[in-house]
Amino acid sequence: MLTMLIVFASCGKPESKNTASIGTNTKTGVTDNGSKEPVSTENETKPAEQTAEDEDPYPAFDFGGRTIKVGIWWDYYYTSAHTKITDDPGMSNAETAQMKLDNVRKIEKKYNCRIEYVNLGWNGIIESINTSIAAGSPECDIYLTDLQFGIPAVANGLAQRLEDIVPEYSDLFGKQVVLKPLETKELGGTYLFAEQGIPMSGIYLGYNWTMMEELGLEDPQELYKKGQWTWEKFREYAIAGTRDTNNDGTIDVYGFGGVFPDLVNGLMMNNNGSIAAGKQEGLSSKETVEVFELINQMYNIDKSARPWNAEDWNDNLLAWSDGKVMMWTAQAWALKQEADAALQEGSELPFEYRIVPYPFGPSSDKKVYSPVSGNWYMIRWA
Secondary structure (H helix, E strand, C coil): CHHHHHHHHHCCCCCCCCCCCCCCCCCCCCCCCCCCCCCCCCCCCCCCCCCCCCCCCCCCCCCCCEEEEEEECCCCCCCCCCCCHHHCCCCCCHHHHHHHHHHHHHHHHHHCEEEEEEECCHHHHHHHHHHHHCCCCCCCCEEEEEHHHHHHHHHCCCECCHHHCCCCCCCCCCCCCCEEEECCHHHCCCCEEEECCCCCCEEEEEEEHHHHHHCCCCCHHHHHHCCCCEHHHHHHHHHHHCECCCCCCCCCEEEECCCHHHHHHHHHHCCCCCCCCCCCCCCCCHHHHHHHHHHHHHHHHCCCECCCCCCCHHHHHCHHHHCCEEEEEEEHHHHHHHHHHHHHCCCCCCCCEEEECCCECCCCCCCCCCCECCEEEEEECC
C-alpha cells in the first residue's frame, strides 16, 4: 500500500519548483512551471536519454481488484470514482487535473486496484481510528492524521511500524524525493509519513504588509534581520494594528488573530520552553509562565488579540484573508488556498502579505523554531 501511495504521489508529475521566499509578495501562491520540453539536436539520431522522471523504480504487483481506502476529513480529487476532471467543482488547472486523473487510471491498471478517499470528517476520522482499528475491523487502510491524534494512535499500537513493511526500493527511507518520514524515535520506530512539497508543517507569523505600511511600521522581516523582532516589538505592533476603522465604537481590525494553539506553541518554542517535552513537566517553568503572561497581556489587557471563536475554527484560521487582523499564525496551505480562491474569482487578495518567524522571547536561545503541525499518513495496524 505504501508503494502504491508513493506512485500515486509521484507518477505523472511535471517538473516543478515550489518556492516561498521571505521578502517577496507571496500572494500569488505556489506556481508550477509545467513539464519538461524535449530537446532536439540537428542530425541527432540517438534516442533521448531516459530521465529520472521517466523511470519507474516500483515493480507492479496484483492487489486482486482490492479497493484501497484512505480516510481523510475533506473531499479529495481524484479517485477511482471520478471519470472526468470536471468532477472536481473547484478545478482550476485543467492540465494538472488531467495528469492527476490519468495517474489514477495508471495505478488502477498497474496494481489491479481501486483508490478511494473517504471523507470521514474531523471527528469521524478520530473515532474511526480509535474504534474500528482497535476492534480489528478497520474502516480504512490508510489514515491521514493531525499529530494531536496521530501520535496517540501510534502510542496505542494502532499504526504499522514502517521499518517492518517498507520494501528496500522505497523512497521513504531512501532519497525521500516523494515522501518524508516523521522521526519518532521515542516511539520505537517510524509510523507517520507525509508527501514532500510546500512546507505544510511550518507555521510562522503572517502579516498584512499593506496595513503595516499604511501605519508607518517597519517591516518585521527587517526587524528580524537586525535581531529586534522580540515579544516587546510584537506586542507593540499588535496594539498599533488594533483599530476601529469605521468609527462606530467597535474594534473591527485586531493587531493579531489566528489559531490559538499555534500561537502558544510558537511563542513557547521561541522562548526555550515546553509543557510536556520530557519526564519533567514544564507548565510551572519560568519560560512557560512568561508565555502565558504575554498572551494574557495581549488578550485581556491590551485587547489587541482577536477573541477566539470556539464555534467556528475557520473564522479564526481565515480572519486574515478577510482583513480582520494584521498579524496571524500562518500555515502554508491556508495562504495558498486563499490566494488561489481569489484568483479563481478573477482577482487577487486586496493586500500584500508576508511571513516572518515568531518573535524571540526573553528566555529565547535566539534560534528560530517553527511549530510542527500539518497532516501525516499512517497505515493501520493489520
